[in-house]
Amino acid sequence: MSEPVLLVEGLHVTYRTRRDDVPAVRGVDLRIDAGEVVAVVGESGSGKSTLAHAVIGLLPRGGSITGGRVLLGGQDVAGWSEKQLQRVRGRSVGLVPQDPTVSLNPVKRIGEQIAEVLRQHGLADRRTAAAQAVQILARSGIPDPELRARQYPHELSGGMRQRVLIGIAFACSPRLVIADEPTSALDVTVQRTVLDHLAEVTAEHGTSVLFITHDLGVAAERADRIVVMQHGLVVEEGPTARVLDAPTHAYTRQLLEAAPSLHGARLAPRRPAVAPSGPAGDVLRLEHVTKEFRVGRAPFRALDDVTLALPRGSTLGVVGESGSGKSTLARIALRLVEPTSGTVRIDGEDVTHTRGARLRALRRRVQLVYQNPYASLDPRLSVERIITEPLHAFGIGDRAERTRRALELLDQVALPRTVADRGAAELSGGQRQRVAIARALALRPELLVLDEPVSALDVSVQRQILQLLVDLQAELGLSYLVISHDLAVVRQISDTVAVLHRGLLVEHGPTADLFDHPQAEHTRALLDAIPGARVV
């Protein structure tokens, strides 16, 4: 058997912080043979990204390898100096970073950034490097490569930028490429084309790939072998089909169950249902809503004649990619912005142009849960203070009553009452999102607008939050407007789904119909692009 491209033996990585040493990788073994694609799967904090960075000596400040060996082509690089590692990076190991929108230098031309790696490793001089950079762009499937080479990163789309970064990683034909969550920042259809491109380049060069991902669906579709990590340890590894079909470790089974892309019926509530409060009918209606923004001279139509209804007590999922108009739709439903034309009705009442005290009264009935619970909670406030903020804003209750309400809300979102006095910064992502939901429920609203409610969370936590939302809906008779780029998430909680594409409503119908018999071409493209959908 030939020598492995990468062999990691008993690797330990520790982060030294001011207070103490935190082990991130605790004795990991990993083997990647020539031409093999190995996916390391795990949630945040599992050590998967630390493992990837340790291989090329790019650990963040404070991190260091405290034990074990990292053999690249038979040579142990674990103790190598910065100078020795520089000869390896870019030359024999390429890196495809996580977020293409911030991974290129914003003030340097694309061509220069590609040429740089060739010149650094002596594969081209100043003159030939420029020409080779254009060739690399052409091979990356980027139209007008000469023009693109002279442009700056902000002039390229996210998908194109990731192609550029893949081009840089493969420029020196390395034997190993590390892809660190290479598409998690991209739209699902773009994600698919970029992953296809990555697979093509890999096959063409016979490159081995260390693929880091939190998404079991992506791993299932793209890897020869899957390695599952948890708490800095490898808990399971094996050929992809075997890991998916017959997982041996409980954590793998848990990940498989939680992976939203791999299955999909609507979640059933686990709490007794009540009749929806308020009159029957549509809690929210958008009629021929159009919204234009002025960008330079030409108006940009973010929403184009959209008509939608949300029956009381049900969930409407609005799906689309970035730029589809889904966030604008949410902001109009919340009456944070006024539509250019069309009508917004809450419980049949026209609120399109409502202002002042009436608008403020409307805010009590329609509440919002934000996407990122790390950014939407004030880290200096206690959890109780955060939850009761809306009560303070509307002057509801005295101190004792507010405290009582806060504890009641904590019960409803299944958080222990003891977190009331703690700061939001001390909580995990899932706990924070529960706090954010409790805050949105404080005023007993009828309609919750959920803007990407789980996209910032790990899959197993996503599952728990979605279940909580379904339970709360039954228990309190709530109506939900869910905005998401993720069809799989929408499928688990929606009764009806609307698909937006470039401001137009391309399809709208009951969830099961839409998923089983998609009518619009764009809906089919979105469904096809779900990673893992073709595998299972």
Next chain:
Amino acid sequence: MSLIGYAARRLGLAAFVVWAAFTTTFAILYLLPSDPILTMLNRGGEGANVDPAAAAALRAEYGFDKPVIVQYLTRLGAALRGDLGRSMQNGQPVVTTIVDALPQTAVLAATALAIAVVVSSLLASAAVLTGSRGLRHALLSLPPLGAAIPSFWLGLVLLQVFSFRLGWFPATGNTGWQSLVLPAVTLAVPTAAVLTQVLAKSLGSTWEQPFVETARAKGLPRSTVHLRHVVRNGAIPTLTMVAIIIGNTLAGAVVTETVFSRVGVGRLTQSAVMSQDIPLVQGVVVLSAIVFVVVNLAADLVYPVVDPRIARVPATV
């Protein structure tokens, strides 16, 4: 918005700032309850008798006998023609007096700025690049120290050591580059302190950016990554401070030129204020406004060159 419209708007704004500076100084200086004519005639002789006839004549010459609004409009009209009146100290036109002193101060300020930029770039880069936490803390404690040292004290210490004791540089005067060294260093220290602080912070956060990891993953040495990728991105925030820094330099020139007995706008300002030479004080204020406006315009023009993401003509204003 078209390029011409943008330029016209910027120029209009610049003219407004200069006009506002002129008008504010007029209001403060000419309408204050002290009588500039009496001050002028009183020069030299404390409590000397003032000849009422001479005072009246002077009052008429300077136009102080007319109503305020007439005085203001007359002076504004003259100012638009480049005439800011005559200095009360020596009778020379204010504009000539300032223009004569300006080159000396410009050379001093430019030298000080150059020293500050070089020193702060080196200090900030060293602080960001060093692996030793102790050295980083030591380097980063220098800026607050530099900002805390009073300029006049620093100037006196430099004089004492390098001029009187070692005899390396002349203590006073405007002749030769030797006379420039000590004042330029004195003036550079507070500027360098501010620049270092801003630059170290912004270089440090630029090093945390993901594109730096991309650059390092290409196999570039840390020094190359710093010079080629980090510095230009990290320098962008400091560009915003350029106007403030130049303003500091002008203010610093007052102290520095006085301590080192140099000819220049700073010393002119000092003597104009001391002797209540109102037209000259106003001239200096208008000059600062013009410098401020020009520097800001220049910074706006340089921005798109340094950062391609900033369009020369903003899409929506």
